[in-house]
Amino acid sequence: MLLSNNDIKREIIKTKNISIHPLIVENIKGSSINLTASPHAWDIKTKESVVNDKKKKITIKANSTVSIFTQEALWVSRRIGGTYHPRVSMVAKGLSNISTTLDPQWYGLSLVTVSNTTDQDIVIRVGEAFVSVMLYYLNTPATKGIIDNQASRPDLYSKFNLTDDDEEFLALQWHRNFHGILEKMKKSESYQYLLKDKTRFRRSLFTLLGHPLISGSIGGVIAGAIIYYLKMN
Numbered sequence: 001m002l003l004s005n006n007d008i009k010r011e012i013i014k015t016k017n018i019s020i021h022p023l024i025v026e027n028i029k030g031s032s033i034n035l036t037a038s039p040h041a042w043d044i045k046t047k048e049s050v051v052n053d054k055k056k057k058i059t060i061k062a063n064s065t066v067s068i069f070t071q072e073a074l075w076v077s078r079r080i081g082g083t084y085h086p087r088v089s090m091v092a093k094g095l096s097n098i099s100t101t102l103d104p105q106w107y108g109l110s111l112v113t114v115s116n117t118t119d120q121d122i123v124i125r126v127g128e129a130f131v132s133v134m135l136y137y138l139n140t141p142a143t144k145g146i147i148d149n150q151a152s153r154p155d156l157y158s159k160f161n162l163t164d165d166d167e168e169f170l171a172l173q174w175h176r177n178f179h180g181i182l183e184k185m186k187k188s189e190s191y192q193y194l195l196k197d198k199t200r201f202r203r204s205l206f207t208l209l210g211h212p213l214i215s216g217s218i219g220g221v222i223a224g225a226i227i228y229y230l231k232m233n
């Protein structure tokens with residue numbers, strides 16, 4: 001089942017299935033969450049950084065491909081999986097599709113690779129939302145402990161020529177473990193803001209009654225009560 005904005009917000013508040021830091025509430029859309037570009041990005045051919053000196057712009061040269069780290073680190077539990085998609089506004093500029101997967105139990109930054117299919121350079125601003133993640137509840141939880149990849153993908157970024165800044169950021173511990181992401185998120189103003197508003201994201205009684213297990217149980221209790229009443233008379 002695809003998560004709506006209310007599902008995502010509710011899960012973030014509960015901290016049992018999703019954590020994200022930094023949490024930008026405006027980037028939670030109807031049925032996805034947008035992730036933003038960090039100042040850590042490289043051309044996959046030259047291996048060099050494609051971020052300008054002021055750390056404000058990422059330039060994707062004509063017909064080239066770059067890997068960009070998201071600013072956000074994400075953790076999902078065994079009950080959630082996801083898919084990465086480009087934003088329509090990015091595709092309209094001539095950037096390629098991004099169709100990759102988010103495994104249950106993943107934690108870390110995302111390294112998103114995107115190609116410029118045009119013969120003109122394309123700029124992504126640092127902090128600009130450039131990829132959407134759609135999240136799904138899994139029918140049954142994935143097997144505990146199966147995580148194929150290391151947090152924030154050192155297997156992939158170690159191939160690039162990292163600047164001092166890149167090295168410093170990628171060595172930070174908070175985005176490399178589940179607790180670090182959770183603790184940072186919980187202390188953030190945006191999390192506190194969501195928390196204050198939490199009653200808005202609770203499942204309504206109507207939605208809960210629609211759940212097969214709950215409606216079945218209520219039906220059973222009512223049927224039992226009727227049978228008991230009829231027997232007594």
Ligand SMILES: Nc1ccn([C@H]2C[C@H](O)[C@@H](COP(=O)(O)OP(=O)(O)OP(=O)(O)O)O2)c(=O)n1
Nearest residue numbers: 084100101102103106109110111112113148149
């Ligand atoms: N654009 C993306 C998509 C996913 N991931 C993270 C989250 C995923 O849970 C994890 C693993 O994704 P894949 O399994 O697709 O990675 P690989 O291509 O390395 O495959 P495999 O795990 O089979 O080696 O990488 C990422 O950093 N950037």
